[in-house]
Amino acid sequence: MEMVFPPGSTIGLLGGGQLGRMFAIAARRMGYRVHTFEPSPDSPAGQISDREFNGSYADWDLLEAFVRSVDVVTFEFENIPAQVVDRISRSKPVHPRSEVLHICQNREREKNFLRDHRYPHAPFAVISNQEELDAALDSIGAPAVLKSADFGYDGKGQQKIKQGDRFDYSRAPANRSVLEKWVSFDRELSVICARDAKGNVCLFPVSENVHSRQILDYSIVPARIDPAVQRLAQSMAKNIADDLDVVGLIAVEFFLTRGNELIVNELAPRPHNSGHYTFDACVTSQFEQQLRAVCGLPFGSPALLRPVVMVNLLGDLWHAGRQPDWGPVLNHPYAKLHLYGKLEGRPGRKMGHFCVLRETIEQALAEALQIKEELIT
Numbered sequence: 001m002e003m004v005f006p007p008g009s010t011i012g013l014l015g016g017g018q019l020g021r022m023f024a025i026a027a028r029r030m031g032y033r034v035h036t037f038e039p040s041p042d043s044p045a046g047q048i049s050d051r052e053f054n055g056s057y058a059d060w061d062l063l064e065a066f067v068r069s070v071d072v073v074t075f076e077f078e079n080i081p082a083q084v085v086d087r088i089s090r091s092k093p094v095h096p097r098s099e100v101l102h103i104c105q106n107r108e109r110e111k112n113f114l115r116d117h118r119y120p121h122a123p124f125a126v127i128s129n130q131e132e133l134d135a136a137l138d139s140i141g142a143p144a145v146l147k148s149a150d151f152g153y154d155g156k157g158q159q160k161i162k163q164g165d166r167f168d169y170s171r172a173p174a175n176r177s178v179l180e181k182w183v184s185f186d187r188e189l190s191v192i193c194a195r196d197a198k199g200n201v202c203l204f205p206v207s208e209n210v211h212s213r214q215i216l217d218y219s220i221v222p223a224r225i226d227p228a229v230q231r232l233a234q235s236m237a238k239n240i241a242d243d244l245d246v247v248g249l250i251a252v253e254f255f256l257t258r259g260n261e262l263i264v265n266e267l268a269p270r271p272h273n274s275g276h277y278t279f280d281a282c283v284t285s286q287f288e289q290q291l292r293a294v295c296g297l298p299f300g301s302p303a304l305l306r307p308v309v310m311v312n313l314l315g316d317l318w319h320a321g322r323q324p325d326w327g328p329v330l331n332h333p334y335a336k337l338h339l340y341g342k343l344e345g346r347p348g349r350k351m352g353h354f355c356v357l358r359e360t361i362e363q364a365l366a367e368a369l370q371i372k373e374e375l376i377t
Contacts, residue, residue, distance in 0.1 A: 002197040003093060004296035005072050007031035011291070012070030012092070014085070016043025016052065018340040018350060019271045019287075020076035022279060024048040026287040032295075037066045044340045045076065057084050067091050074248060074294045076270055078105040095197075095247040095294040096269045103244065104269045107178045108149045117243050119236065119264045122255075123181040130169040136179045137161065143182035148174030158214065183263055185255035189223055190274040191237035194289040194299060195246045202289060202299040203234045204282065207274040209253075215348060218311040218372075219274045220365060221281065221304060225256065233262055240267065249290045251275065273312070273350070280336045280355045281308035307361040309368035313352040317375060318345025328374035329354045334364075335371060 005011075007030050013020050016038025024034040024045050036049040039056060046052030051069065055062040057080060067073070073094045075085070078101060085098040103109045114121040125136035127146070137144065142163045160182070161167050188209045194202040208223035209216055223230065237252040244250065244267075251272030253265040275286040284292075284300030292299055317324040321344075329337045339352035354371065358364035 002296045003072070006295070006297075009033070009071040009295065010035055010050075010069065011294070012037065012066060012073035013045060013049070014073065014075035014080050015077045016040065016045040017076055018044045018342075018352075020045030021048050021340055022276070022285075022338075023074075023076060023271060023287045023290060026285060027291050030288070030291065032291070035066060035070050037063065042343065044342060047341045057081055060087075063088070064091075072294055074290065075101070078268065078270065080105075093294075096250075097245070097247070100244050100246055100250075100269045104250075104267045106150050107147055108176065110267055111178055111180075113244075114264055117240075119240065120262060121264050122183050125179045127169070127172075127177045127179050128175060133167065133169045133172075133177075133179065140179060140181045145180050145182055146172060147178050147180065148172075149176040149178055150174060183255045183265075184258065185263075186258045186260075187223075187225070187256050188265070189225065189229075189233055189254045189256055189262075190219075190251055190272060191233050191254075192249060192251045192272055192275040192278070192286050193234075193237040193241045193246075194249050194286070194293050194302075195241040196293045196299070197247050197296060199242065200299065201238050201241060202302055203238060204275060204278060204286065204302045205304050206230045206233050207277065209274050213348065215314070215350075216273045216312055218309055218368065219277055220361060221277050221308050221310075222361065224361065226260065229256060229260060229262065236262065236264065240264075244269075248293045249286060274310075276338070276353050277308045277310040277355055278302070279338070281305055281357055306357050306359065307364050308355050308357045309361070309364040310353055310355045311368050311372050312350055313339075313354065313375075314347070315345035315349035315351050316347045318351065321345070324375055326375075328371045332356065332367065332371060334358055334367070 010033040013036045021044035034049040035051045036045045037053045041054045053066045082102040146159045192204040206223040208220040251268040255263040278285040283303045329335045336355045356364045356368040
């Protein structure tokens with residue numbers, strides 16, 4: 001039976017990053033209390049929360065105190081031991097369930113799920129030694145990408161192997177890896193799907209994503225794709241959410257090939273960087289939709305209010321520890337600035353983002369890239 005947690009309830013949040021921060025903002029706005037569990041103090045989410053519990057996920061006494069203080073639990077990133085989520089779920093509802101986390105936090109299990117459910121995916125092989133790598137390269141072919149099986153995001157733990165390369169597996173980032181055939185794609189897309197305990201599903205518009213150094217650079221919504229591709233991507237995201245029995249959010253990343261075929265790349269059972277545009281440009285944001293799903297509330301509309309481009313702000317902009325001059329964003333009447341409250345700007349670290357909302361996607365993109373250029377210079 002679906003449980004309903006009305007405004008005034010306390011939400012437990014595992015993880016204190018920027019996704020949790022924006023979730024907490026959405027929850028606080030609707031009258032919920034938020035308690036965050038996060039190893040590092042003064043986290044982005046902790047700054048917005050009513051209480052921040054700081055400690056290791058191995059500290060069960062602290063975790064138990066956290067669990068006793070909340071009504072329902074969700075999470076904002078995958079790198080939480082699934083057994084911790086499983087143990088918490090014996091005391092309080094946790095959404096999504098630990099099995100979803102277990103599958104999505106490991107590339108081997110995720111790829112096997114896609115293959116077993118016949119979703120289009122890149123050919124792959126699981127690797128644990130040099131012999132298996134050599135055999136897989138013979139069968140799959142190069143170029144290919146070797147990815148650590150566990151805990152990879154923003155391109156971490158990945159190594160491209162080109163035609164003719166001889167890769168020494170002892171230099172691999174992990175003992176167990178997944179080798180994937182390199183996909184020659186036209187563009188990268190993503191869909192965020194919200195699903196509740198009754199199986200109701202709510203789909204956001206498809207985002208077109210541009211990456212730099214394997215980190216999301218900017219997202220364009222609506223994506224510049226054929227409407228049939230948009231419908232297929234949303235349909236696949238819905239089916240994946242159903243097959244995983246997700247309660248909460250799942251983000252599905254796709255490659256769109258030059259032949260207009262969709263290939264599922266990765267899954268994330270949480271809010272997603274490519275969905276940050278929803279905070280400003282949709283009737284209901286991905287963060288509020290996650291809240292509604294885990295609390296048993298009806299979904300809000302995901303309708304796009306106007307075309308939008310979201311640009312990530314990385315720590316590279318912080319020179320010698322100094323805050324950038326935000327004038328280019330703040331002086332633009334259709335730009336919205338979001339900073340995450342992180343204390344130190346390091347290269348490649350996501351420190352914030354901005355969105356530009358305009359009448360056409362061409363106008364939004366041109367102005368967003370102009371602002372980005374001015375911030376860099």
